Amino acid sequence: xxxxxxxxxxxxxxxxxxxxxxxxxxxxxxxxxxxxxxxxxxxxxxxxxxxxxxxxxxxxxxxxxxxxxxxxxxxxxxxxxxxxxxxxxxxxxxxxxxxxxxxxxxxxxxxxxxxxxxxxxxxxxxxxxxxxxxxxxxxxxxxxxxxxxxxxxxxxxxxxxxxxxxxxxxxxxxxxxxxxxxxxxxxxxxxxxxxxxxxxxxxxxxxxxxxxxxxxxxxxxxxxxxxxxxxxxxxxxxxxxxxxxxxxxxxxxxxxxxxxxxxxxxxxxxxxxxxxxxxxxxxxxxxxxxxxxxxxxxxxxxxxxxxxxxxxxxxxxxxxxxxxxxxxxxxxxxxxxxxxxxxxxxxxxxxxxxxxxxxxxxxxxxxxxxxxxxxxxxxxxxxxxxxxxxxxxxxxxxxxxxxxxxxxxxxxxxxxxxxxxxxxxxxxxxxxxxxxxxxxxxxxxxxxxxxxxxxxxxxxxxxxxxxxxxxxxxxxxxxxxxxxxxxxxxxxxxxxxxxxxxxxxxxxxxxxxxxxxxxxxxxxxxxxxxxxxxxxxxxxxxxxxxxxxxxxxxxxxxxxxxxxxxxxxxxxxxxxxxxxxxxxxxxxxxxxxxxxxxxxxxxxxxxxxxxxxxxxxxxxxxxxxxxxxxxxxxxxxxxxxxxxxxxxxxxxxxxxxxxxxxxxxxxxxxxxxxxxxxxxxxxxxxxxxxxxxxxxxxxxxxxxxxxxxxxxxxxxxxxxxxxxxxxxxxxxxxxxxxxxxxxxxxxxxxxxxxxxxxxxxxxxxxxxxxxxxxxxxxxxxxxxxxxxxxxxxxxxxxxxxxxxxxxxxxxxxxxxxxxxxxxxxxxxxxxxxxxxxxxxxxxxxxxxxxxxxxxxxxxxxxxxxxxxxxxxxxxxxxxxxxxxxxxxx
Amino acid sequence: xxxxxxxxxxxxxxxxxxxxxxxxxxxxxxxxxxxxxxxxxxxxxxxxxxxxxxxxxxxxxxxxxxxxxxxxxxxxxxxxxxxxxxxxxxxxxxxxxxxxxxxxxxxxxx
Numbered sequence: 001x002x003x004x005x006x007x008x009x010x011x012x013x014x015x016x017x018x019x020x021x022x023x024x025x026x027x028x029x030x031x032x033x034x035x036x037x038x039x040x041x042x043x044x045x046x047x048x049x050x051x052x053x054x055x056x057x058x059x060x061x062x063x064x065x066x067x068x069x070x071x072x073x074x075x076x077x078x079x080x081x082x083x084x085x086x087x088x089x090x091x092x093x094x095x096x097x098x099x100x101x102x103x104x105x106x107x108x109x110x111x112x113x114x115x116x117x118x119x120x121x122x123x124x125x126x127x128x129x130x131x132x133x134x135x136x137x138x139x140x141x142x143x144x145x146x147x148x149x150x151x152x153x154x155x156x157x158x159x160x161x162x163x164x165x166x167x168x169x170x171x172x173x174x175x176x177x178x179x180x181x182x183x184x185x186x187x188x189x190x191x192x193x194x195x196x197x198x199x200x201x202x203x204x205x206x207x208x209x210x211x212x213x214x215x216x217x218x219x220x221x222x223x224x225x226x227x228x229x230x231x232x233x234x235x236x237x238x239x240x241x242x243x244x245x246x247x248x249x250x251x252x253x254x255x256x257x258x259x260x261x262x263x264x265x266x267x268x269x270x271x272x273x274x275x276x277x278x279x280x281x282x283x284x285x286x287x288x289x290x291x292x293x294x295x296x297x298x299x300x301x302x303x304x305x306x307x308x309x310x311x312x313x314x315x316x317x318x319x320x321x322x323x324x325x326x327x328x329x330x331x332x333x334x335x336x337x338x339x340x341x342x343x344x345x346x347x348x349x350x351x352x353x354x355x356x357x358x359x360x361x362x363x364x365x366x367x368x369x370x371x372x373x374x375x376x377x378x379x380x381x382x383x384x385x386x387x388x389x390x391x392x393x394x395x396x397x398x399x400x401x402x403x404x405x406x407x408x409x410x411x412x413x414x415x416x417x418x419x420x421x422x423x424x425x426x427x428x429x430x431x432x433x434x435x436x437x438x439x440x441x442x443x444x445x446x447x448x449x450x451x452x453x454x455x456x457x458x459x460x461x462x463x464x465x466x467x468x469x470x471x472x473x474x475x476x477x478x479x480x481x482x483x484x485x486x487x488x489x490x491x492x493x494x495x496x497x498x499x500x501x502x503x504x505x506x507x508x509x510x511x512x513x514x515x516x517x518x519x520x521x522x523x524x525x526x527x528x529x530x531x532x533x534x535x536x537x538x539x540x541x542x543x544x545x546x547x548x549x550x551x552x553x554x555x556x557x558x559x560x561x562x563x564x565x566x567x568x569x570x571x572x573x574x575x576x577x578x579x580x581x582x583x584x585x586x587x588x589x590x591x592x593x594x595x596x597x598x599x600x601x602x603x604x605x606x607x608x609x610x611x612x613x614x615x616x617x618x619x620x621x622x623x624x625x626x627x628x629x630x631x632x633x634x635x636x637x638x639x640x641x642x643x644x645x646x647x648x649x650x651x652x653x654x655x656x657x658x659x660x661x662x663x664x665x666x667x668x669x670x671x672x673x674x675x676x677x678x679x680x681x682x683x684x685x686x687x688x689x690x691x692x693x694x695x696x697x698x699x700x701x702x703x704x705x706x707x708x709x710x711x712x713x714x715x716x717x718x719x720x721x722x723x724x725x726x727x728x729x730x731x732x733x734x735x736x737x738x739x740x741x742x743x744x745x746x747x748x749x750x751x752x753x754x755x756x757x758x759x760x761x762x763x764x765x766x767x768x769x770x771x772x773x774x775x776x777x778x779x780x781x782x783x784x785x786x787x788x789x790x791x792x793x794x795x796x797x798x799x800x801x802x803x804x805x806x807x808x809x810x811x812x813x814x815x816x817x818x819x820x821x822x823x824x825x826x827x828x829x830x831x832x833x834x835x836x837x838x839x840x841x842x843x844x845x846x847x848x849x850x851x852x853x854x855x856x857x858x859x860x861x862x863x864x865x866x867x868x869x870x871x872x873x874x875x876x877x878x879x880x881x882x883x884x885x886x887x888x889x
Numbered sequence: 890x891x892x893x894x895x896x897x898x899x900x901x902x903x904x905x906x907x908x909x910x911x912x913x914x915x916x917x918x919x920x921x922x923x924x925x926x927x928x929x930x931x932x933x934x935x936x937x938x939x940x941x942x943x944x945x946x947x948x949x950x951x952x953x954x955x956x957x958x959x960x961x962x963x964x965x966x967x968x969x970x971x972x973x974x975x976x977x978x979x980x981x982x983x984x985x986x987x988x989x990x991x992x993x994x995x996x997x998x999x
Contacts, residue, residue, distance in 0.1 A: 027940070027966045031940075031965075033919055034918040057936050058936065061942055063937050066940065070943070
């Protein structure tokens with residue numbers, strides 16, 4: 001038969017069902033009429049004839065049903081019938097349906113939210129040609145933590161480009177913030193990059209408008225400055241105006257012409273940091289070791305071959321006569337980069353997300369066990385209905401399909417709600433992210449986090465189906481059981497079989513076990529977070545207000561700025577509630593800052609990697625960092641040889657046990673191209689943490705920023721009252737004194753520390769939610785089981801009471817039952833919880849996983865919660881009137 | 890294996906219905922009676938198998954139906970062969986001839 005007419009029939013049968021049925025009805029009835037007429041002609045009276053005709057037909061409805069089954073699309077018909085019936089059943093018990101859908105929505109929503117974060121942060125490949133052949137180059141020092149740093153000198157780029165035989169392209173770019181303005185566009189910081197001439201072409205990217213940067217643009221440089229912007233930049237700033245090509249904008253105070261828009265969906269080489277503007281590499285800053293390199297492997301060349309050849313080639317970079325001292329010992333690594341450049345963001349979030357994913361999977365499992373328990377009780381109360389349907393001729397297969405359809409309906413409704421919950425959940429997660437500092441200077445690519453794509457929807461659909469299978473299996477198998485004749489008697493109380501009761505209990509036991517695991521993990525994370533928050537960072541973290549200034553366009557030179565800032569500090573210190581104030585180039589816990597190689601007097605054959613911070617006098621007093629030896633900076637240092645203060649680790653690293661005071665220290669700057677400078681050490685202060693609160697304080701050398709002619713942009717204000725209370729006055733004072741220096745942000749030190757531990761806060765917040773949710777579900781599960789058992793045993797309880805059992809006995813009986821169940825769950829959950837703890841501890845460093853406190857506490861919470869849940873049905877059993885209970889049928 | 894071979898009875902009924910409609914259009918009861926007559930009472934077609942067959946063949950495009958008046962002026966649904974139906978009848982008849990011959994030979998062989 002032609003497919004077209006088959007399809008036509010299919011759709012007619014589905015959509016014109018009523019008309020079809022009416023016509024079929026007419027046809028069958030006319031058949032009966034004709035048959036009756038035939039019989040009347042044979043001599044029957046009309047009544048007999050009609051009766052005989054009907055008997056011969058064998059039932060109008062049965063014939064119609066047989067025709068319907070023969071029609072195209074009959075299977076869909078029964079599916080629709082099942083769905084309708086299922087919906088009706090679910091509507092008939094709105095309480096059960098609401099609870100079930102909510103439980104599922106929470107379970108599925110949590111999974112969807114975490115998965116969409118994993119999807120957004122880790123599963124994307126770059127939208128470029130053949131991303132599988134891309135590799136990134138990383139330099140590292142032997143013995144340094146993996147994976148290294150993708151930053152190279154221009155010389156290294158040229159040597160690699162001209163001499164390698166393994167890459168068909170070597171792509172070069174750097175990442176920078178630009179200040180962009182145009183008419184109708186306020187000055188704003190835009191993250192972007194400078195790229196080499198073959199960048200776009202080698203990645204195989206198309207232009208959404210205009211053209212992309214090519215070798216000729218790099219060659220022209222400042223003679224014809226150009227820029228390419230991202231599609232989302234075009235949309236958000238220019239509203240997709242086609243006139244963008246040829247538009248003049250101002251980038252870092254220089255006019256630039258936009259020549260095109262990059263392919264939609266391309267946000268640079270890192271999937272986590274969104275780049276919106278690209279300029280030729282010949283424009284803008286030229287960092288000495290800031291060029292990221294990406295290679296495209298030649299066809300047939302494996303990554304091992306590339307590693308072997310490049311290791312030899314890179315030795316030439318290291319051995320180059322003009323290579324700086326810090327290049328000594330540097331080695332090259334090559335890693336696949338199809339999913340973008342490795343960024344610290346991915347590294348720091350990877351493990352917590354994996355752990356959280358495991359937690360939500362457990363949560364969903366728990367929700368399924370919970371629902372299975374609910375459905376088990378329901379299946380028992382629906383035995384009568386099932387028996388009637390079997391007697392009316394329903395096949396077992398059909399009944400199973402019906403119950404599975406109901407589970408599937410629940411699961412679909414739950415996941416629809418879950419997806420919207422996940423959407424709001426992800427918003428909340430993004431808020432936690434946004435409260436974090438830029439990780440290694442990279443803004444997080446929020447767009448990929450918040451939009452659920454096909455992968456997320458597929459994932460949700462799959463887990464919804466799996467969940468329906470899991471919890472739907474229980475009522476479906478109950479349809480398999482032979483149905484006892486007594487099930488047909490409406491009034492008969494149908495007892496549960498022993499195995500059924502055991503199964504119901506084991507469901508609750510597994511819920512308790514799972515929630516012990518969840519609670520333990522949650523307590524681990526929460527405990528760790530509070531441990532981090534109580535760590536001593538080497539300065540007083542409370543009562544400290546931090547003000548970040550934008551000094552880039554102040555118009556002051558260093559000397560003017562020093563004078564102005566002195567005045568500012570004086571006026572700030574006059575504010576009631578302010579104890580002292582100081583400026584510096586870095587504030588602690590702000591993120592990684594400048595670093596340098598230090599060579600100590602008398603030990604100049606050793607180089608030490610140290611952090612650099614240039615600070616104003618009063619800095620250490622303001623932060624409450626103790627002076628251990630020597631003196632602080634003073635106003636008398638101005639105009640004299642450069643002086644420096646070291647922290648304890650740096651002093652020990654550089655000078656061993658010698659007294660460093662009065663000795664000299666030479667710094668070779670990497671990031672600040674200042675060359676080598678020698679300082680006299682005048683003081684040693686206590687260690688303070690700068691980047692990572694979990695790591696020991698880095699060796700740090702402090703310079704006097706007035707002496708070094710730096711402009712400090714970090715203002716710290718030590719208060720004696722709550723720091724937020726003076727924020728307004730501080731803001732007013734600052735804008736009165738430094739009129740041309742806007743404030744970027746004001747936050748307390750505690751907030752700044754919180755911003756540095758986003759993954760830990762994320763893990764603690766989410767796991768606490770999941771743990772609480774799991775415990776609540778388990779408690780509800782136990783309550784449901786006990787309430788159901790008490791109802792089932794009402795008669796039995798009546799008999800016991802009539803025979804002399806006291807109310808206390810009855811209550812004890814129910815509570816004992818509950819306690820056994822919970823204890824079994826705890827016994828099962830404890831080893832699992834210990835195992836989960838050590839698994840998490842192996843993934844996340846210095847978690848306090850040894851102590852059993854979290855397991856004990858998790859178990860105690862669970863038992864307490866369950867006893868509360870058990871008390872309600874136990875109380876009800878106790879209050880039963882034996883006379884009424886005995887009559888209960 | 891085609892469905893026709895597995896479900897010989899179904900195929901046979903279809904063929905008989907097509908055959909009964911070869912000369913003229915007919916309503917359901919008429920088809921039943923005609924088949925009884927053609928097979929000398931060997932086949933008695935019950936409505937429970939007749940109607941599903943008719944509707945399926947209509948969907949296949951071998952039959953078309955229309956409402957009309959019976960010989961006694963009663964409303965009835967009449968079925969009539971289409972070109973495709975006639976082709977189907979021919980091929981069914983040939984196939985049936987081959988099968989019955991083959992079976993007859995098989996049964997004759999000792």
